[in-house]
Amino acid sequence: MSSQISKTARYIDLQVNGYAGVDFNADSLSTEQIRHACDAMRNDHVDSCLATVITDSLDAMITRISRLADAAESDSEIAGVISGIHVEGPFLSPVNGYVGAHPPTAIREANRSDAERLVEAGRGRVRLLTLAPEQDRSGALTRWLSEQGIIVAAGHTNASLSELDTAIDNGLKMFTHLGNACPPEIPRHDNIIQRVLSRAERLSISFIADGFHIPMLALRNYLNCVPDENVVIVSDAISAAGLGPGTYHLAGQDVHVDEDGAAWAACRTHFAGCATPVQTMVGKLQSELGIDDRRIDQWTRINPAGLLAAC
Numbered sequence: 001m002s003s004q005i006s007k008t009a010r011y012i013d014l015q016v017n018g019y020a021g022v023d024f025n026a027d028s029l030s031t032e033q034i035r036h037a038c039d040a041m042r043n044d045h046v047d048s049c050l051a052t053v054i055t056d057s058l059d060a061m062i063t064r065i066s067r068l069a070d071a072a073e074s075d076s077e078i079a080g081v082i083s084g085i086h087v088e089g090p091f092l093s094p095v096n097g098y099v100g101a102h103p104p105t106a107i108r109e110a111n112r113s114d115a116e117r118l119v120e121a122g123r124g125r126v127r128l129l130t131l132a133p134e135q136d137r138s139g140a141l142t143r144w145l146s147e148q149g150i151i152v153a154a155g156h157t158n159a160s161l162s163e164l165d166t167a168i169d170n171g172l173k174m175f176t177h178l179g180n181a182c183p184p185e186i187p188r189h190d191n192i193i194q195r196v197l198s199r200a201e202r203l204s205i206s207f208i209a210d211g212f213h214i215p216m217l218a219l220r221n222y223l224n225c226v227p228d229e230n231v232v233i234v235s236d237a238i239s240a241a242g243l244g245p246g247t248y249h250l251a252g253q254d255v256h257v258d259e260d261g262a263a264w265a266a267c268r269t270h271f272a273g274c275a276t277p278v279q280t281m282v283g284k285l286q287s288e289l290g291i292d293d294r295r296i297d298q299w300t301r302i303n304p305a306g307l308l309a310a311c
């Protein structure tokens with residue numbers, strides 16, 4: 001197992017909420033700050049990413065999406081790293097545990113007019129949207145978004161198998177950070193993790209491989225259930241990424257990064273993003289799970305690139 005590729009490898013990260021002290025979901029965010037986050041990502045081998053806007057009031061989400069689009073339009077260095085925007089919400093499950101770190105009061109049932117406003121704010125840069133299929137039971141919004149060339153992912157969801165299948169039939173391509181955003185105590189057999197794994201041939205599935213969101217032994221089992229061509233590693237990085245323990249911010253929430261590097265919401269019942277850069281995740285996949293360079297490259301670059309290219 002060579003660690004050489006880690007020094008030269010380049011990554012594509014489909015879920016980045018912030019980086020190096022910069023929160024992409026902050027109320028005030030300058031182009032210089034966004035450029036600083038992009039420089040730091042490039043130094044950490046991330047060639048391109050989808051800047052991620054999480055659930056908030058629709059107006060706040062629109063302002064944040066539009067600001068990221070402005071920054072990418074006006075600055076080619078930013079556009080070189082932020083190749084698009086991932087909108088995570090607001091059409092998620094409001095149920096405790098599934099909603100994760102997203103504010104339940106801002107959750108909405110999927111609807112075309114809100115989605116159009118979010119997509120328009122990005123001026124062609126919204127490339128991925130995560131929703132809960134049970135909020136889009138007919139699959140109509142999933143179909144419309146897919147027709148716009150937007151990758152639709154399920155996430156923060158307790159979709160039934162038939163809701164998942166309806167979504168897949170309407171263009172669902174991906175599942176966002178499997179193993180997280182579900183309650184710690186779920187039915188042992190019929191649960192969202194098992195349902196999604198049963199569809200692993202038909203969906204790309206992202207995992208946060210920091211060792212906190214999913215213990216490495218469970219991650220190994222999940223990875224064994226998903227074809228290599230459908231595994232995607234995401235960081236779900238927040239402003240704390242690459243920095244040490246301390247208190248950081250995510251969309252107005254305080255996030256506490258502990259001595260080990262896990263990023264906790266203030267209530268300590270769930271994580272609120274991740275402080276671990278992709279290259280550190282790669283080190284863990286290599287040293288703790290023995291994953292070889294070819295598979296790492298497929299999961300961190302080839303597969304995310306393929307998803308972006310196909311839509």
Ligand SMILES: CC(=O)N[C@@H]1[C@@H](O)[C@H](O)[C@@H](COP(=O)(O)O)O[C@@H]1O
Binds near residue numbers: 179180213273274
């Ligand atoms: C940017 C952000 O806030 N991300 C968090 C993620 O870190 C957490 O894993 C999930 C649910 O939390 P849980 O899996 O820790 O219960 O909610 C959010 O998506």
